[in-house]
Every structure is written in C-alpha cells, then in structure tokens.
Amino acid sequence: MPKVFHRQDMTFEKKKSRIPEFEWHMSPRLGKLVNSKNLEFYIVSLDSGKFSFPYHFHRASEELFMIISGEATLRLPAGFENVVKGDIIFFEEGPSGAHQLYNHSDSPCVYLDIRTTFGIDVCEYPDSGKINILPFLEVFKNSSKVDYYKGEEDVAKKWPKQTMQKWPASQKRKK
Numbered sequence: 001m002p003k004v005f006h007r008q009d010m011t012f013e014k015k016k017s018r019i020p021e022f023e024w025h026m027s028p029r030l031g032k033l034v035n036s037k038n039l040e041f042y043i044v045s046l047d048s049g050k051f052s053f054p055y056h057f058h059r060a061s062e063e064l065f066m067i068i069s070g071e072a073t074l075r076l077p078a079g080f081e082n083v084v085k086g087d088i089i090f091f092e093e094g095p096s097g098a099h100q101l102y103n104h105s106d107s108p109c110v111y112l113d114i115r116t117t118f119g120i121d122v123c124e125y126p127d128s129g130k131i132n133i134l135p136f137l138e139v140f141k142n143s144s145k146v147d148y149y150k151g152e153e154d155v156a157k158k159w160p161k162q163t164m165q166k167w168p169a170s171q172k173r174k175k
Contacts, residue, residue, distance in 0.1 A: 003034045012045055021051050025108075031117075041114040046072060048108070052101040059122040061134075063091040063099075063115045070109035075100040098126060 005027075012025035025045040032040075046052060055075060071084040077098050083089060091097035103109045123132040129142040156164055 005030055005033075010043065012043075021049070022054070023047075024050055024052065036117075038116055038118060039114060040117050041112065043068070043110060043112055046070075046101060046103040046109045046111070048103050048106050050103050054125050055098060055100040055127050056123050056125045056132075057091070057095055057098040058093055058115070058134075059124065060093060060118060061116050061121045061123075062093060063097070063113065065089045065091075065101075065114075066112040068110040068112060070103070070107050071105050072101045072103045072109040072111075075102070095124075095126070 010027045012027055015024055015026050017023050024047065027043040029040060029042050031042075044052065065083075065088070067083050067085050067087045067089075069085050071082060074081045074083045074089065075098075077096060083101075089099075091099050101109065101111070117135070120136075121134040123134055124130070124142065125132070130139050131142050132139045
C-alpha cells in the first residue's frame with residue numbers, strides 16, 4: 001500500500017558524534033517504516049559547517065541524493081562541486097561512486113538519501129582506510145587484509161584421521 005510521508009509530521013533526531021563536524025539531524029529510516037525490501041531512505045538536515053558521513057563508497061549499493069533545500073559542496077573522486085535545491089545526484093557502486101557533502105552555507109542543507117539494500121553491503125572509507133560491513137556496522141581497518149588462504153595451511157589437522165583416509169571404491173558416495 002502506498003505511504004505518504006508528510007514533512008510536517010516528520011521528526012528529526014540529532015545524530016551525535018564524538019567528532020562534532022559529523023553531527024546532523026535525521027528523520028527516521030523511512031524505508032523501515034514501510035518494510036521496504038530493497039530501499040533504505042531518510043531525510044538529512046545538515047547544519048552549517050557540518051559534513052555528511054565520512055567520504056565513502058559502497059560495494060553493493062547504489063545511492064541517490066535529492067537536495068530539498070539549501071546547498072552544499074559535494075566531494076567526488078574527480079573533485080568538488082556545488083549542489084543546490086532540486087539537484088539529484090546518483091552514486092554508482094565502487095570507488096568511482098565515492099562521495100561526501102559539506103554544508104558551506106549559513107542555512108541547513110536538507111536532502112533525501114536513498115540507497116539500495118540487497119542484504120549485506122561493504123562500505124569503504126578511502127580517507128581513513130576502513131571498511132564497514134552493513135547493516136551490522138562492523139568496522140575494520142582495511143590494512144588488516146590477508147591472503148584468502150592465510151591460516152588454512154594445516155587444514156587436514158582439523159579433521160579426524162579416519163575421515164582423511166581414502167574411501168574404498170565400494171563406499172564412495174553416489175551422485
């Protein structure tokens with residue numbers, strides 16, 4: 001069933017951060033209110049002198065912003081650009097879709113943030129070398145990457161000896 005979210009009925013909660021530049025006001029996650037299967041969306045009000053989320057990109061999610069009011073500076077891999085009321089910005093998956101907003105104006109910048117969700121996403125932060133496993137918010141340093149087979153060298157020692165014996169042809173599993 002369609003759901004209309006009236007602006008006058010929305011409440012905005014201040015999202016506090018231990019780094020004050022990353023504090024903003026956010027509506028409830030509207031997609032959760034309607035049990036959206038593949039979209040997460042909410043409205044952000046970015047006060048003057050504040051940044052949106054840290055500079056990041058998604059590995060398994062596309063994102064779209066629509067500037068509802070105000071203006072901001074948008075950081076992209078290719079540089080910086082001013083965005084204003086009515087602008088729609090699409091971010092593809094991967095490093096080429098990296099982005100961050102900064103409100104350089106004296107008025108709040110209010111924008112709709114829409115993101116696809118298909119289960120688990122990996123969000124990467126190029127400035128700080130972190131990765132975030134979403135929706136779990138499990139954050140790790142990217143520098144801890146290891147070879148796929150690291151720690152698997154002695155796999156046979158983890159199995160019972162009788163399991164490691166060759167099966168007689170008569171006992172082989174039928175496919």
